[in-house]
Amino acid sequence: MKICGQNIRKIRRSKDFTQEYMAFEMGISQKAYSDIENSKVKINLEILTKISDILEIKPSDICSISHKCGNDEYENKFHDLVEYMKKNNITIPKEYM
Numbered sequence: 001m002k003i004c005g006q007n008i009r010k011i012r013r014s015k016d017f018t019q020e021y022m023a024f025e026m027g028i029s030q031k032a033y034s035d036i037e038n039s040k041v042k043i044n045l046e047i048l049t050k051i052s053d054i055l056e057i058k059p060s061d062i063c064s065i066s067h068k069c070g071n072d073e074y075e076n077k078f079h080d081l082v083e084y085m086k087k088n089n090i091t092i093p094k095e096y097m
Contacts, residue, residue, distance in 0.1 A: 005039040007062050011055050012054075025054045 012022060023033035026047075035041050045059075052059040056070070060078075085092050 002039040004043055004063050005037045008051055008055075009037045011057065011062070016053060017055070022051070023052060026050050 012019075019033050019037070020030050026033065033040075034049060036043060041047075048059045048062060052062060082092060084090075085095040
């Protein structure tokens, strides 16, 4: 997960956003946000979604930069979830397609 935190930092910096800005937008402290970028906490889907919304990217863009981030288990779970949503006529946001 270290690569994910590094990728978040890289993308955030490319957009000239500060950690303070990201933390404010997420409703957390700057320290809590710093812990995300420094891989001191696990990144769950809620955190990943919030960060990707602020950075205006797809959640997969954070980890797809490197396949070393996480493992195929999460990718498979994501695809299973999308398939479930399709089968049950649940609206899937465009950015996840």
